[in-house]
Each structure stands twice: as structure tokens, then as C-alpha cells.
Amino acid sequence: MKTRTIERTRLVPHTVDGHTEMVLDREKIEVPAPPRDWDHIVRTGVTVGAILLVTVSLVWTTTSIGGLLAMSVVAVVAYGAGVAFDASWIMCMGVEWLLRYDPARAAAAQKAGRFALAVSMGAVFAHGYLNGQLVVGVVGALVSALAKGGWTIAMRVHARPLDPRTQQWVAKRRADVDGQLAMIPVRRELQRGQAVIEAEQRSLAALADSGSVDPDESGQSADDPAADPEPPAAGPMTIKDAVRTALDSGIREPDRVLAYVRQVADANAKSDTVARYIRLAG
Template sequence: MKTRTVRRSQLVPHTIDGRTELVLDTYEVAVPVPPRDWDRTVLTTVTTAAALIGAACIVWSTASIGDLLTRVTVAPAAYAAAAVFDLVWLSCMALEWLARYDQARAALPRRAGYVALAIAMAAVGTHGWIADQAAIGIVGAAVSGLAKTMWTVVLRHHAKPLDPRTQQWVDKQRAEAGGRLAMVAVRRELTRAEALVEAERLAISGDSADAPEAPPETPEPEENAPEVEAEARPYGPMTITDAVRTALSTNITDPEAVLRYVRKVADANAKEESVTRTLRMLRKTS
């Protein structure tokens, strides 16, 4: 059995002149080396080779299709568009990789990848046919086909399909998590809508959202109260004007007392300026 030397450390007591302290002691120990995982090594090598094949495929297809498109457009635009052909099916392969535990979700990117591959191969073959090199066009198109085949085999090896019961459990968990995620956006939308409704209400009523709340009233001693506030009318809500008129009719003339009465029977957030202006107007008309 193979071993390897590992340096480790531990705290040990060390005494000098009768005083003991814990100090760090370093030592070496031989630990067994696990056998090499050749399966993982081979899989990593194959995956790396597939990545290199994909990169070479992109270079070849881009050069071939780019040369085809330069016949009708400038070279930068032609080669930029040519890179799309292989990048599309490679992106579909990446999505298929992400869905390797869910065959139902992997089916769509797999089919889309085959369609994109067929279009890329047709474009490469068309380039060879237009250049009077049909054989080279066929061989060039086969490069993309081989790269796609290689990646399909690698993905199938990495894929770990779930049994039907486990797949149903995963789907339910995914749906529940997706529902909670969706509710975040829904609550944000509802909050924004409520804020717009409140802003519209404040704009129509003329009230200010930042108006300070009325301070809690301290009941005055009965002998010091200038007057007794009138009770609220037993019918329907009152407007500020009606509340001020009622206060005046019950001999409540002090502006602060009128304001307290209005906030009590009409609008708890009534502004002092509005009440004062209404009070002056009713006094002039009386």
C-alpha cells in the first residue's frame, strides 16, 4: 500500500522553571494513499477532449460560413454571424447538461440542438458547393456532426435520470420553490399598485402623506376647559366644513378647539391650515 508523508501539528505542554505552557509541536505521519480513480481520470480526459473538439468545430464552422457570408456583406459582420451557427447548438448542449437529472426538461434543448446542428451543417456544405468543392463541403459539415455526436455521448454518460417517484418528488419541490419565487414578484407588483392608489388618493384629497399625526390629547380638567366639545352627529361622516360649522354653532370658537373637534368627528388628519381657512370663511359669511 502506498503512503505519503503529511506534516501535522498539535499543542503539547512544555515546562520551564516550573511554569507550563502549551506550545505547538510539529510532527510527520505517513497516511495511506487511495488508489487512483481511473474512471474519473478517463471521464475528465474525455470531457476535456470534447471541449477541445467543440472549440475546433466553432473555429472551422465560423471560417467556412464566414467566407460564405462575405460574398454579400462585410467580413466583420459575416464572421460574427457565422459564429452564431455553432454557438446555438453548443448553448443547447449546455442547457441539456443543466437538465441532466430531468429528461423531460432536457428534451427541448436536445431537439433544438439537433435543428441548429442541421442548419450549421447545411451552411458549411453550401459553402463547399458554391466554391465547387462539394467533397470538402461534406467533410467540413461532418466536423460539426462529429462534435455534436461527441458531446451527446459525453452528456449521456454524465446524465443521471431519476426514477419516476423521485422525479415526481423533485417536480413538486421545484414547483413549490417556483411558487414562492413568483410570489416575490407578485407582492412587489401589488405593493407598487397600492402605492400608486394611495398617491392618487392623496393627490385628489389634497392631503399630505408626510403630515404629522395629531399629538395625543391630554384631557383638561373640567374646570379649566373653555367649553365642552359637541358630540359627533349620529348620521354619516362629516366634511371639514360641516364640522367647523357645527363647532361654531355649539360656541366652540377657539381655533385649536375647533381643530381638535374637526379631527375628532371628521378627519383625523385634517390640516390646521385647512381648518383655519374654513373657520375664517364661515365667520365672514355668518
């Protein structure tokens, strides 16, 4: 039986001069070696082979289609556009892999990938045909087909098919989670909209409050009886006299009376005192 050496670490008591402490003890032991996992090795080999095929196909297709497009455009642009042909079906296969547990959505990626592969193969064949190398065009077009086939096989090796009931369970769970994820941006949008509405309401309230305060009458005519809604300051006076003057001038709001009293009589007049004089005058 094959064995392998491993290092094991454990805490053991160690005493020096009567003081015991737990210290690490390392020892090497022989344990049975597990059998070689050939399934994992083959699966890894298939995956690596598929990646190599896709890489070769991408380089070959880019070179062929880039040479075809370079007949009419700058080489840099032509070869850059050539990447898009194989990259399209490679991306579709990536999406197909991500949606492997959602066959309904993966079907669209499969169809798009086949269409992109056909276009890529046709472009490679056209390059060989226009250069008088028909066989090279056919064989070159098959490179992309072989790469896609190899990647499809690799995906099937890694796939874990689900039975119909489990597939429905996964679909419902995914729909529930996707709904919660979709509500995140929706809630943010609603919160932003509500914040805008509240800001607008505060602006309107501020405008309404500023409109209730007496405007500056500096530009109004002296003959206009409404030009000066508050009585003019007539020199120093008591709080009681200021309250009486304000009431005689038609000012009834306590806040406005208080403001007038503080203006002409006492800047530190209390609202309770002014309210008491208003009641007495009433």
C-alpha cells in the first residue's frame, strides 16, 4: 500500500522549572495515500484542451478575417474587428455556462452562439476563397467548429443535470432572489424621487413663508395707505405703549406685535409679557 508523509501539529504540555505550558509539537507521520483520481485528471485535461482549442481558433480566425478586412481598411482596424467574430460565440458559450441551470434562458445564448459561429466560419471560408485557396478556407473554417465542439463537450463534462422537480425548485428560488435583487434599484429610485418631492415641498413652504412677511416698501409710493402696514417708530416708549400702538394700527398677530415691541420699545421683551398686555388691551 502506498503511503505519504504528512506533518501533524498538536498542543502538548511542557514543564520547565515546575511551570507547565502548552506548546506546539510537530511530528511527521506516514498515512495511506489516496488512490489517484483519474476522473478529475481527465476532466481537467478536457477543460485545458478545450481552452487551448478556443485560443487557437481565436488566433486563427482573427488572422484570417483580419486579412480579409485589411483589403479595404487599415490593418489595425481590420484585425481588431476580426477578434469580434470568434469572441461573439465564445461569449455566448460563457453565458450558456452561467445559465446552465436555467434552460429557458440558456436557449437564447445557444442560438446566438450557433449563428455567430456560422458567420465566423463563413468569413474564414471567404478569405480562403478570395485568395484562391479553397481548401485552406474550408479547413480554416472547421477550426472554429472544432473549438466550439470541444468547449461544448467540456461544458457537458462539468454540467450537473437536474431532474424536472429540482429544476422547478431552483427556478422558483432564483425568481424569489432575483425579485429581491430587482427591488434594490427600484427602492433607491423611489427614495431619490421622494427626496426630490420633499425638497420641492420645503422650497414651496419657504416661499410661502417669505410671502407672508411684509415686503420691503422702499419702492412703494408714500401716498399708498397700504405701503406701511406697521406703525412707524415714534421714539422710545414702554412695552405697554408699544403694544397699544400696534393694536391701534391693526396688528393682531402676537408674533408681529412682539416684533414691533422689540423694535420700538425693548429688544429683549418677552413674549409672555407682550401676550399679557394684548389680553389686557382686548
